[in-house]
Amino acid sequence: MDIEKENLRELLLWFWGMVEDARTKLIAHQVAASLLRVAGLAEEFDQLVEQALKHPSPLLLAKNQEVRDTIEKLLGEEKSSEKLLEFLRNWKPEGPVQ
Numbered sequence: 206m207d208i209e210k211e212n213l214r215e216l217l218l219w220f221w222g223m224v225e226d227a228r229t230k231l232i233a234h235q236v237a238a239s240l241l242r243v244a245g246l247a248e249e250f251d252q253l254v255e256q257a258l259k260h261p262s263p264l265l266l267a268k269n270q271e272v273r274d275t276i277e278k279l280l281g282e283e284k285s286s287e288k289l290l291e292f293l294r295n296w297k298p299e300g301p302v303q
Contacts, residue, residue, distance in 0.1 A: 213289075214280045221276065225269045232265065233257030268299075 237253035240246075279289045 210280055214276070217276050217280075217289075218273065221269070221272055228269075229261045229265060230258060232262065272296075 233254050234257075236257050237250055240253055241250050275292060276289075279292055282288060
């Protein structure tokens, strides 16, 4: 059972890493696009996106870490499968974090 739990933990953390990366990139593009529209500087788009990706929002980083910590905690407890299913059923990702 421990091997299965470890595999599940690795899978969930890998998946969450993919979600973190996608959310960070999406928000970076949204911020850059908004700034370009306001400033009328469409040619600087790539540079703005690069900067936004290098410096993600501290709030986004904190929310991502909170989910990682919850996964680690749930899989470390007895009856972790039940608690993990409950967490996933109740988890409601929020809109853009800025």
